[in-house]
Every structure is written in structure tokens, then in C-alpha cells.
Amino acid sequence: VSHQRALTEGGRVLLEHGGSFRSFISQAGNDAQKMVELIVEKIPSYRDEATYEGRRISFYKRAQILVADFWGVMEARGEGSITNMDWLTMFADYRVPQALVYLGVLRYSDTLMQVLKNGELLLSGDRREVEIRGCSIWSVELIKERLQKLVQERDGQTCDINATVIDFYLWPFAKEHHKEMAHIPIHHTRCIYY
Incomplete structure (x- = not known):
């Protein structure tokens, strides 16, 4: 997947929701796991997966960071909280x-x-x-x-x-x-x- 395709996918999803990430992510309620699953479902370039010993491994680093950043903004603004944050893992990078x-x-x-x-x-x-x-x-x-x-x-x-x-x-x-x-x-x- 190219960077251009990834940007196009994200832009398409935002356009479908009036340019608002908050409108898009609200479909998942306030649950971190559901938010990650929604992002991965709707924006394929976020499907950070691998096969290991015949099993599918899902890292979803960027999707989790997106949810964590949204959580941080919501907490800082005092605009509610996201539940199930303990479902997120660390953001597996280098x-x-x-x-x-x-x-x-x-x-x-x-x-x-x-x-x-x-x-x-x-x-x-x-x-x-x-x-x-x-x-x-x-x-x-x-x-x-x-x-x-x-x-x-x-x-x-x-x-x-x-x-x-x-x-x-x-x-x-x-x-x-x-x-x-x-x-x-x-x-x-x-x-x-x-």
C-alpha cells in the first residue's frame, strides 16, 4: 500500500463524515477496542497484521495511536472519557x-x-x-x-x-x-x- 493510497483511504472516510474524525469515531461509542476495530475495518491501510506460525497477529499500531491520541485530547479538554483503554497495547514500533x-x-x-x-x-x-x-x-x-x-x-x-x-x-x-x-x-x- 502506498502512502498516497493510505491518505486517500483516510480522506475518503473523513469526507463521508463531514470532515470530522469525531463524527467518524463516534460510531464506536466510547470503547477503545471498538474504535480500533472501526478504524481497521474502514481504513485498510491501518490493518497492521502478520502471519506467525500459521496464526494471524494483529498489531494495529497506528490505529491504537490514533485512539490513544484522541483519548488524550478528550481527557485534556474534559470532554468525556474513553473506556476500555486497557485493551490497547504499547505501540509496536522500532x-x-x-x-x-x-x-x-x-x-x-x-x-x-x-x-x-x-x-x-x-x-x-x-x-x-x-x-x-x-x-x-x-x-x-x-x-x-x-x-x-x-x-x-x-x-x-x-x-x-x-x-x-x-x-x-x-x-x-x-x-x-x-x-x-x-x-x-x-x-x-x-x-x-x-
């Missing part, structure tokens, strides 16, 4: 995995590290690319569970932190500390999904 490796949360095999250091282009859907993205999602889920447990132990109350908030921390952290992380390569994949 920068957050680098931060996870730097922080010792994720570890690449020596073979994979060498491939990445050599700058080898991983095709979208390549087993290694899917594993990096999938393991990053799982790592952030484990971080989320640990943070929730720590807050429960420390404060005796539940913590509603979600993967979106953790991603919103990790991505800028990686950008800010890019010099310290320079020895950890990012994976290179040319596609419209990141």
Missing part, C-alpha cells in the same frame, strides 16, 4: 524495543543483535520483526502488571496505569537518551505501519 533492551527488560539473541547491527532490512512480517514487536508488547504488559502490584503493595489501592501511558513514557525516553542507546540497534523495516 524505538520502544530499543528502550526496552537498554533498560534490560528485553534481550536480543547474539545472532539477532548482529543482524540488527549490520543494518539488515527486515521485511514487514519477517519472523524476527514480528518477534521483536510481539515481545515488546509482552514486556510492556509485564511492566504494567508490576507497576500495578507495586502501587497496590505501597498504597493499598488499585492503579489504572495502562500500556498507552507506559508507551507515552518510553518513546520520549528513547528519543531523549538516544546517545546512551546508540550501541543498541533499532530494527529497520520499510512499511506504512510504523
Whole structure:
């Protein structure tokens, strides 16, 4: 899918709703999962999927970011809230995995590290690319569970932190500390999904 086609798809959907993203997304109610599913259904270039060991894996990075950004705007304006935000995962790209490796949360095999250091282009859907993205999602889920447990132990109350908030921390952290992380390569994949 070309960038032009992706823009055309998004523009078509907006035109069908008077140019309003809010009008379009309102069809999903206030549920984050339904919003992502609506975006992926109506805008095919958001279908960030791969086949892994015979199973379809859905990352939906851009669709999830779109919902998370909408959530952030709605919260900032005090215009209601989006439910089911915990359904969203971290936004599986190239920068957050680098931060996870730097922080010792994720570890690449020596073979994979060498491939990445050599700058080898991983095709979208390549087993290694899917594993990096999938393991990053799982790592952030484990971080989320640990943070929730720590807050429960420390404060005796539940913590509603979600993967979106953790991603919103990790991505800028990686950008800010890019010099310290320079020895950890990012994976290179040319596609419209990141």
C-alpha cells in the first residue's frame, strides 16, 4: 500500500463524515477496542497484521495511536472519557524495543543483535520483526502488571496505569537518551505501519 493510497483511504472516510474524525469515531461509542476495530475495518491501510506460525497477529499500531491520541485530547479538554483503554497495547514500533533492551527488560539473541547491527532490512512480517514487536508488547504488559502490584503493595489501592501511558513514557525516553542507546540497534523495516 502506498502512502498516497493510505491518505486517500483516510480522506475518503473523513469526507463521508463531514470532515470530522469525531463524527467518524463516534460510531464506536466510547470503547477503545471498538474504535480500533472501526478504524481497521474502514481504513485498510491501518490493518497492521502478520502471519506467525500459521496464526494471524494483529498489531494495529497506528490505529491504537490514533485512539490513544484522541483519548488524550478528550481527557485534556474534559470532554468525556474513553473506556476500555486497557485493551490497547504499547505501540509496536522500532524505538520502544530499543528502550526496552537498554533498560534490560528485553534481550536480543547474539545472532539477532548482529543482524540488527549490520543494518539488515527486515521485511514487514519477517519472523524476527514480528518477534521483536510481539515481545515488546509482552514486556510492556509485564511492566504494567508490576507497576500495578507495586502501587497496590505501597498504597493499598488499585492503579489504572495502562500500556498507552507506559508507551507515552518510553518513546520520549528513547528519543531523549538516544546517545546512551546508540550501541543498541533499532530494527529497520520499510512499511506504512510504523
